[in-house]
Amino acid sequence: MMKNYNKSLMAMALFSALTLSACGDGKDGQDGAPGTPGTPGTPGTPGAPAGSTVSYVDSAADVTFEIQPADINVAGSGTFAIKFKAMGKTPQGKTVPFTGLDMVQLYSVTVKENTSGDGAPLQWVNNAMTQGLGSSMYCTLTGTYTSRGQNGNACTMVEDASEPGTYTGTWTHAGAAPIMNPNDDLNATHRFFMRAYNIKDSEGNSVSGKVLSDRLDFVPATGELVADTGKDTVTVEACMNCHGNQDGHIAKIRAHGNYENPENCITCHNPDNQPSEEQLAKGWVFDFGPMIHRIHAGHHIADYLSGEDDKDPLQYFGKIGFPGELSECTSCHNNGDSWEQNLYRQACKGCHINVNYDTGEGHSEFSLVQTDDTQCKNCHGAGGLSPAVVHNVGKRAEYADLFKIEAQTATVTDPTPGDGMKTLTVTAKITMNGAPVADGTVLADYMTSTTRGMLIGNIDPNDYAKGSVTALNGTSAAISITSGATLAGGILTNSKEFTDAQLTGTVYVTAEVQVCADKGAVVKCRDGAGTALEGLEFGVDHGLANSAPLAYFNLDDPSGATVIARMDDPSRVTIDEAKCKACHQNLTHIKGTHGVTEFTQCMNCHNENTGRSFHSTVQYDTGTVDVDGNRIFATVPGLTFGQRDLVTVAHRFHSGNWDAPFRNGAYQYPAIYRDKDMKLNGFPGVENDCSACHKDNAKFFAADGGLTSGKRAVLVGSNYITPVAEACRACHEHSDDAALAHFESMGAYVHGGEEFGTTKDLPVESCATCHAEGKEFGVDKMHAN
Template sequence: FTTGENHSEFGLAQADDTQCKSCHGSGSLTPEAVHSVGKRAEYASLFKVDFTSAAVVTSAIPGMKTLTLKANVTMNGAAIPNGTDLKVYNATTNPTGMFVANGLLLGNVTTDGTVYAWRDVKPTAIALTLKDGTLSNGELTFVKDIPDAQAVGTIYVSSEANVCIKAGKVSSCNATGLEFGPTNPIGNTAPVKFYSLDTTAVVKARMTDPARITVEEAKCNDCHGTLDYIKGTRHGTYTFDQCMHCHNDTTGASGHPTVVYKGTDGSKVINPNVTFKNKDLFTVAHRFHSGNFDVIAGIFRDANGELVGYPSPETACSACHKDDAKLFATDGGLASEKRSIKVGSNYISPVAESCRSCHAHSDAAAVAHFRSNGAVVEADAMTDPNLPVESCATCHAEGKTYGVDKVHAEVAH
C-alpha cells in the first residue's frame, strides 16, 4: 500500500483499502473475473466422465487379471461422436510428470476406508488415460491387465481430465482465441465411483463419509469458488474424494518438504527444524493456510512469524471445519478414524502431525511433548501402520481444559 510496488505498471500507492473497489468492484478486474473462479464452476459440466461399471476376469498373463471399465462421456451436453480423437482435448501443465494428461484416478479401498492409489503401485504404476478408452456411441471402454493384488475388493475410479474452452464450449487445445487454454484448463465433472471386483461388499473411502469428514467443501468454495481453482492447471479435480488420490495417508511422500518464511530482506528463509514427508490432505491444507509451506506466495509467514495473506483469524477453525465439528473420536483418535500416516516406508501418528502442520513447531520440547503423550514421530521409525492412539484428547478434545474449541476460539492472536 505505501509504495504501490507490484501494483500494476503504475505503482499505485494507496493509503488503505477503501479505494480497491474503484477498479476491482466491477468489470474485468473483479477478483472472480481475474481469477476466472466463477467460470470454472460454470464450465465444470461441459466435459463429463460418468463411470458405470468395473469388472475383472482371468488374464492370459500369469498373476494378472483383465480389468474392464466403462464410462459415459459427454462434451458440451452431448454424447461424443464415434471417431473423436480425445488427444485433441488433452490439457495439462503438470510439470512433475506424476500424472499423464487426462489420467484416470484409480486405486483400492480397504475395509476401513483407507485408499491405496494405483499410481503408487511398485515396481510399475497402473495408469490409464481417456485416450486409452475405446469410444462407441458416447461410451468409453477401458481394458487393462492389472496385478492380482489390485484385482480384489473395492476400487475407486474417477478422472482428472482437463479440457480447453472457447466461447463457452469445449474446444481443441490447438484452437486460437481460447478462453481457457493449455496453461489454465478446466476440469471435468467425474463423480468418484466405487466397485467391488470380487464377491465382497463395496466399501467407500473415508473421504466420502460425511460422519468422518470434519471439513466442508462448501466452505472451501466460499473462498475459492471451486476447488478446481486450486489444482486446475494440473489436475481437473473438484471434490475431496478426487483429491484423495494423491493427498492420502498411504502415499508416504511430500512434494513440499520444507517450511519457509519471508526474511526482512524479502528472501525465502528455510526453517531448518521443520520438515514434512507426507501430503495427506489435512497436512497440506493446514500447512498452506497457516503459512507453513515452502513458497512465499499467497499465504506465508513474515520474519516476525506473523501470518500474511490469510483472510480469517488463524485460530478460526470453523472457517474450514464444520460448525461445531467434533475433531476427536470417543477413543481419543481423530474423528475420521485415521490412525496413522505413512512417511517414506514408516508410519507416524496423525494427531501430533495435524497439530504441528498448522503450528509448525517441531523443536525438541514440542517433539518431547508429542512423544510423552503417545505419539509416534518420524524418529521412531514404526513400520506397522496399526499405531496406538495418542492421548492428546485427554487435554485437547472439545470441552477439555485446553480443548481446541477453547484455545482456537475465533479471535485473532
C-alpha cells in the same frame, strides 16, 4: 504483635467501665427534651434503578446506537444538530441505556452523480474531506478534542439527565460544523455513522475494537431511509468469506481494525483521496474500488509495483496471492449489477496496471487511446464486451457439466495366470456438450493436458482405517483416456495391468481431465498444427474441469457390497467444502491442469497412504536480500514432512509452513508464508479460526480419542506415524526436542521423533485427554478465534 494485642484489651476494658458507670443501676435514664427540628434538605435527583443502565461492556459489539434522520441535521448549510441513544449489554446479556459517553466521531458522505467525464458515474463524496476539513468531526463534553496529536473544536455533547443514554450535540463555534457541506445535495442519498471512544470493560480496560454505529442511509430533504444506494456493490459477507467474521465485522485485514466493512471504508477511500505523483508512480491508489482491485491483484501485478519499505505498494500488497480467480468478479461484487454500470478507467487499471490510456498501450489489440471515461460504455456497456462477458463471470459454474465422465464397470481378468499380474478394465460413459461423444472423436484434441485420465484406487476395509484410499500404482493411479483406449457408442474402454494384490476388494473410479470451452461448448484446444488457440473462454492455460461422479466397484464380488471412501462419508468429514469454495470459488484453478472439482478427487493423491511429499521442508522470509535485491528465504532446521495427506497439507499450506518456489534464480513469495518473526503473511483470515474451513461445531475426536475421520496412521516412506500430532505440528511448526518429547509421551509416533511405527496398527494417541472438545485445553477453547 503482643503489645498491640494488649493495648486492644485495655481499650475494651476502659470502654466497658465507662458504659457501665453511665447506667448506674443498670436502668434506662429519663428521656431528654425534644430537640429543635433541622432544616429539610434539598430533594435529590432520582437515580436510575440499579441494573437499568450500564457504563461498561465486554466487547465493542455490545454497544449499539439508535439514530433517526428526524433527530439529526448534519447535511447542507443549516444548523448542526444531533441526537442519538446509546445502548449496551449488561453482564447478564440485557440491553439497557449506555451512560457516560464522553467522545464520539461523526462521518457523513453523499452519493453524487458525476458528469465530469472523469471517474465513476456515481461517486461517494466525503462532506468534510471535499472542503479540506479532514474526514470527520468530533463531539465531546467540552466542545474541544485531542486526537492523534491534534487539537481542535468539536461539537458539545450532553447526556440527558432525565433520559440516561440519550445524547445531544450542538456546534457552538464560529463557522459551520466540519461535516456540514454548503454545496451538498439534500435530495441525494447520504450515509452517516459514528464511532464512540473511551469505552471500557468491567476491569477498566479499553475494549478491543472500535465501537461503531450501524450506517444510516437516508435522504436529508425528506428523512426517507434508503435501502439501495447504488454504490454498495460488495457486501461485508463477501469479504468475510475469506477474511472471517468477528462480531459482524471483517475479522482480519492489515489496516484500520474493524472500520473494515466496505460500506464504511468509502468514507475515506473515495475520489477525493488521491495519491501524490510519487505515490502514484510506486503503484498506490486510494479510491476504494481501484484500490481493492489493485490489492487483490497482488502477485499478478507485482512487477509493476515498487518500493522497498514495508509500507510501499510492492511490499504492502505485491505479495498477496488472491485465493480465487481474479476474473470471477462476483466473488466480491455480490450485490446487484451496478458494478457493471459504474465503468471508469481507474477501476480497470486497478488490475490492468500496465494499460496506458494516454498512449493506448495495452488497451486492446488496437491500442485505443482514451482521454476520459465517457467512452467506456461504448464498448463495455451491456453486450459483447461488458465486464461480466470479458471476464467470463460465472461461466465455470455454468459449464460444469459440459464434459462428463461416468464410470460404468471395473472388471479384472488374468491373461497370464501365475505371473502375479492381472488386468483391470474400466468402462466409462463420456458426454460432451450434452450428448454422448461420437465415435472417432480424438479426445486429446479437446484436453489441456493428455497426462490426466481415470483415477482409480483401493478402499481399505479395515476398521481402524475407515475407508482410506491407496493409489493403485503408487504414483499416477491413472488410466489414460487418450492412449490405448477404444471409444464406441459413447463408451470409453481402457485397461491397465496391476499386481494381484492390488486388484482386490473395493476400488473407486473417478477422473481428472481439463478441456477447453468457449461460448457454451467444449471445443478443441489447438489448431491443426498443434498450436494452442487464443481467445477461448477456457483455454489451455485456463481449462474447464470435467464432471466425474465417484463410483465404487467390488472386484472380488461384482454384485457384492462396496466400502465407501472416508472422504466420501459425511459422518467422517469435518471439513466444509462449501466454506473452502466460498473463498477459493472452485478447486480447479488451485491445482492448475488437474480436472479437480471436489475433495473426493483430491483423495487420490492426498491420502494417508501416499508416503511422500513434494514440499518436505519449511522456509521463511529472513527479511534480507541478496546482492541482486532478491528476498532470501531460509529453511527451518529440523522441521520436515514426509507425506501429503490432505488434512496435513491443508494445515501446512494455510499456516505458512511451506517452501518458497525457486524460479529464474531467485526465491518467489509463496501465497502464504512466515516472516523472520514467524508471523503469518498471506492468509486472509484469522489464523486459529478452525471454523473458517471446518464445519460449524465440528467434533474432531471420536469416542476412543482418535480422530473422527477414523484415520489412525499415516505412511511416511515405508513406516507409519500417528495422525493427531502430525496435524497439530503442521500448523504449530513444532520441531524442537521438547515438543517431540511431549508428542511421544502422549503415545505419538512423530516424523523426526525417536521411532516410527512399522505397521498401520498403531495405538491411539492420548491427545484427546487434554485437547478434545470441552476439555481444559480443548481445541474448541484454544482455537476460539
